[in-house]
Amino acid sequence: MMNSQRGFTLIELLIAMVIGLFLVAGALSVFSSVRATTKETTSLGSLQENGRFAVSVLTSDLLRQGFWGEMGTTLSSTEFKSLPAPVAVANDCIGGGVNNASIPSNLGYFRSLWATLPASQEPMNCITDAKIGSDVIQIKRAQSEPVLSAEVVASDYYVKSSMVFSAMFRGSDPEPELTGAKIWPYQHLVYYIRDDQIGGESVPVLMQGRLDNGVMRFDPIVDGIEHLHFEFGIDTDSDGNVNMFIPTESMSDALWDHENDSKIIAVKLYVLARDVYQDRDYSNNNSYQLGNRTLTFNGDNYRRLLFSTTINLFNARVEQW
Template sequence: MNELIKPTKPITKRAFHKTQGFTLVELMVSLSVGLVIFAGVMSVFVGMRTTTAQTSSYGELQENGRFAISVLTDDLLRQNFWGDLSGTLSQSTLISIPAQPGNNCTGEGVNNATFPQATGPFRTLWGQTIVAGALNPLGCFSMPANTRTMVGSDVIQLKRVIANPVAAPTAGNYYLTSNLASAAIFAAGDAVPTIDNSRLWQYQHHVYYVREVSAGNDFVPVLIQGRLANFSMNFAPVIDGIERIRFMYGVDTDIDPTAAGYGIVDAYISADNMTQQLWDNAGGTRVLAVQVFVLARSIRPDNKYTNKNSYQLGDDLPFTPEDNYRRLLFSSTVTLYNNSVESW
């Protein structure tokens, strides 16, 4: 028996309408909603990207500034340290002194070279604010092409021995051998002077200043350190993004050791206001502390940011840059323990 074939359901007008696509109005509404959502997402993305860039920039400033402060304060803490020698270093306490090193850094004063001389007190600490027309005040700065010394920043030099004694000299370095009463400075390769019950310490002369290095159409500020190596003063970058360093020297002007204020800082004085007597610790005055100011600057400008802040570095006039660089100011006060006593 033949199977009955059911007739197919006729396509109605209502069923046909359900298979149609979006209308033009629906498309326009959907696109409008999508654009609004996309604009919101992009706004959040741009905001997050800007915040991330700012956070990264300030993080870099924090790292650079803290490292620079650490290097300067650690060096200043050990300024005027002469191993086992009791008292200050001078030619009268030395049984031998080598010739001055190559590219010798000689600051202001009659006895401000790397090694002590016969005239006047030996300056183990000295500084100066760099001004236009005197960009190499110590006569030893390396001046590569496309660089310039930062005007308005300070230069500081200090002398000491490295904190830990050594067993034997290393080529290219200078050394101090000392006991409580006497000492000798000699170059590695020379015979070690004979001093009873003495130990051996590496001699160092450090200089810090800020140099600007050309980078395209701009200059990047760099903290530079000079140090003794290969029997000469050599200069190398320490860290980028340090725009200025300034120092205020804490001076005790009380001459009488029995006075109530003896051994206490009476005033903090900038480098350009320090006198010859104060630098020489002469007449009973002594430099007992140093305030350190470090201004860190971002490496690259941000054209969406204008820096209208003012930065006070010691007693200098406030610095208001009015440019597109972010900055952070760091400061620290260092007690010069080796200057606070005349002998150990």
């Protein structure tokens, strides 16, 4: 007697296929969700890293703005026993005001802190590619650690200072003779944003210019920094407290030059970080408040993260070191 054999009926096969499709669809949904979450997490991690690095660099230099070694007074050309020839600086960055090059002159107040909101890509004579609408800032100071006479480099600039006397000199010039003075390397720094092309994308980059071997040189220091904005805390009555914060575009020559006993004693810093690459599955309809400025991006495909901090300029408050 022959044994009969049975397979799956058509209905059973269809039911199995439907169940299989549901299982595959569920797996694909989970995979897609994990992939999207991973992409967002990676993007936010990169934004955090780049933004915090930019804030750290700018904060460090602003904290040391106005540091001139052991000088017992604020910096001005009248406080120096000698000054180097300013014509020696190649590609010098000259900001607003009558005395705002790398090296102090004998004309007017020497600005060790200055900023501008560019209306063109050339806000200073040394910059041709600035991002319009993002602030440019200029900082001048001595470095934190003194050097020995034997460590002086011929093409660099230095501040030699004691509590009583000070001088600025180039390493190739004779070292000023000041009793009890130390030698501090001199820094002139400029920060701004420019747009670069990376992998077919237009990527905003934080640029740093620094006085190095007698030349202002510029290098990118971190990608994905889209906007800088500064507001300056002004003490108008010499009581050591901020009376008002004024955005870069509203700062006057009198405020930059500390006229009428006013001082810049704090800076509010805003840094807007942007993802380097677009995410076509993401639409940015957020608005970002950078002090008095509101930025929107009309639903583009870049994630962004806003950082802000307030920096007290302690060197503007002290009489001596």
